[in-house]
Amino acid sequence: MPNVVIVGTQWGDEGKGKIVDILTQSADVIVRFQGGPNAGHTVVVGEKQTILHQVPSGILHEGKQCIVGNGVVIDVETLINEINEVKAQGYFTDDASLLISEKAHLIMPYHKRIDLGREKKKGKNKIGTTGRGIGPAYEDKVCRNGLRFIDIFNDEVFRTKLETNLAEKNFYLRNYLDDEPFEVNEIFDLFTRLREKVRRYLGNAATFLHDSLQSSKKVLFEGAQGTMLDVDHGTYPFVTSSNTAAAQASLGCGIGPKHLDNIVGISKAYTTRVGAGPFPTELEDETGTFLRDVGGEYGATTGRPRRCGWFDLVTVNHAVRTNSITHLIITKLDVLSGLKTIKACTGYRCQGEILTDFPTDFQVLEQCEPVYEELPGWEEDVSKITSFDELPGAAKDYIKYLEEKTGIPVSMVSVGTRRAQIITLIDPFEK
Numbered sequence: 415m416p417n418v419v420i421v422g423t424q425w426g427d428e429g430k431g432k433i434v435d436i437l438t439q440s441a442d443v444i445v446r447f448q449g450g451p452n453a454g455h456t457v458v459v460g461e462k463q464t465i466l467h468q469v470p471s472g473i474l475h476e477g478k479q480c481i482v483g484n485g486v487v488i489d490v491e492t493l494i495n496e497i498n499e500v501k502a503q504g505y506f507t508d509d510a511s512l513l514i515s516e517k518a519h520l521i522m523p524y525h526k527r528i529d530l531g532r533e534k535k536k537g538k539n540k541i542g543t544t545g546r547g548i549g550p551a552y553e554d555k556v557c558r559n560g561l562r563f564i565d566i567f568n569d570e571v572f573r574t575k576l577e578t579n580l581a582e583k584n585f586y587l588r589n590y591l592d593d594e595p596f597e598v599n600e601i602f603d604l605f606t607r608l609r610e611k612v613r614r615y616l617g618n619a620a621t622f623l624h625d626s627l628q629s630s631k632k633v634l635f636e637g638a639q640g641t642m643l644d645v646d647h648g649t650y651p652f653v654t655s656s657n658t659a660a661a662q663a664s665l666g667c668g669i670g671p672k673h674l675d676n677i678v679g680i681s682k683a684y685t686t687r688v689g690a691g692p693f694p695t696e697l698e699d700e701t702g703t704f705l706r707d708v709g710g711e712y713g714a715t716t717g718r719p720r721r722c723g724w725f726d727l728v729t730v731n732h733a734v735r736t737n738s739i740t741h742l743i744i745t746k747l748d749v750l751s752g753l754k755t756i757k758a759c760t761g762y763r764c765q766g767e768i769l770t771d772f773p774t775d776f777q778v779l780e781q782c783e784p785v786y787e788e789l790p791g792w793e794e795d796v797s798k799i800t801s802f803d804e805l806p807g808a809a810k811d812y813i814k815y816l817e818e819k820t821g822i823p824v825s826m827v828s829v830g831t832r833r834a835q836i837i838t839l840i841d842p843f844e845k
């Protein structure tokens with residue numbers, strides 16, 4: 415049985431949470447391997463909606479092991495709130511079903527203040543981050559100043575690291591961002607209280623995962639964000655601060671790449687983006703408003719309206735190559751019902767040339783115009799359809815068109831927020 419990696423192929427919010435929840439039925443272990451509370455993964459079960467930020471979306475199923483890998487950055491305070499909310503909804507009844515890597519780095523209060531302060535200072539040039547301290551936390555990890563989850567359980571190590579960090583952070587906050595500094599004791603006392611609520615989740619996630627793989631357990635890797643937000647392969651600098659691509663599933667939890675079998679790319683039937691940065695197929699007209707209204711396109715983490723546009727084959731094919739995608743899952747097909755025609759961008763016209771690779775140079779990108787192919791739309795409501803054959807002809811043709819243009823088989827089509835609103839063509843855990 416293969417292991418399955420889920421990645422977003424666009425700018426995030428493709429519906430990864432819903433798909434992870436569905437595929438969890440076939441998995442034993444569900445692992446988050448990068449990102450942090452910038453993620454907002456929505457799962458709808460019955461009348462209940464749950465938005466997961468740091469806890470894997472597999473947590474809504476009993477008897478599954480959820481893991482937060484070393485590649486994730488953790489905000490302990492918001493993690494405790496998230497755990498309490500999920501428990502209050504009646505899920506996550508066994509604390510042993512969550513294991514958090516002792517090597518995962520922590521988002522500290524100063525990371526959040528720096529993130530917000532920098533965005534404010536950048537003014538109209540801001541990235542539009544989620545303000546969750548993601549960038550500053552990953553920076554500290556890479557520059558070897560970071561605090562790891564394990565560090566807060568040793569008073570001496572924690573205090574020493576905190577003192578060293580605050581000397582630098584406070585200087586930066588006061589003198590560069592014109593903001594308030596922190597007291598060592600204020601953070602130390604806060605974390606010595608908080609740590610008792612999360613101590614039980616601390617462990618060696620890599621060893622656990624290794625043992626699970628040795629005993630042929632099936633692992634589902636849950637990516638956050640999307641390929642166009644990857645720090646290397648996305649629209650830099652308008653990206654997040656981690657590698658979101660499938661290969662990170664290996665490094666982000668401490669197992670080798672040979673265990674990453676099926677790479678499943680999730681794409682919306684159109685495109686959205688939240689935050690600033692290039693978006694060639696963006697629609698600032700009534701079709702864009704239609705997609706936002708019908709698709710409920712408001713950020714799951716920040717509530718910000720998402721920018722909406724047509725499906726972009728240039729970006730999705732970039733994701734196909736970057737991740738070695740083997741299966742494609744198309745979500746939110748139901749949102750397109752009622753549109754007379756549907757457009758898909760096949761390339762960017764730039765000074766008489768057609769580009770099919772996403773340009774690295776933003777000055778080139780600025781001169782690009784999307785080239786569209788038009789397909790007929792459909793009127794029918796597809797949200798109750800559970801088999802591909804029952805879809806309206808034009809909807810089937812659109813899916814087949816996306817398969818042909820990406821060269822990747824579509825394994826599932828999602829037609830609504832609920833678990834039952836799914837059409838399965840190929841089960842990614844089967845082949």
Ligand code: GDP
Nearest residue numbers: 427428429430431455456714746828829830831
């Ligand atoms: P994620 O970050 O990739 O997990 O996606 P989000 O949860 O941020 O955003 C996806 C939104 O679309 C959520 O509100 C989901 O409930 C919703 N959703 C997922 N799949 C479908 C679908 O097939 N149709 C519709 N209408 N909504 C969907």
Ligand code: IMO
Nearest residue numbers: 426427452453454542543544638639654688689
């Ligand atoms: P999920 O997992 C959509 C975007 C932010 C901003 C940029 C950098 O729900 O798909 P950051 O806070 O990471 O430094 O912000 O990345 N962003 C997301 N957009 N979905 C997400 O996660 C995102 N996580 C970050 O809006 O443009």
Ligand code: MG
Nearest residue numbers: 427454455714
């Ligand atoms: Mg989201």
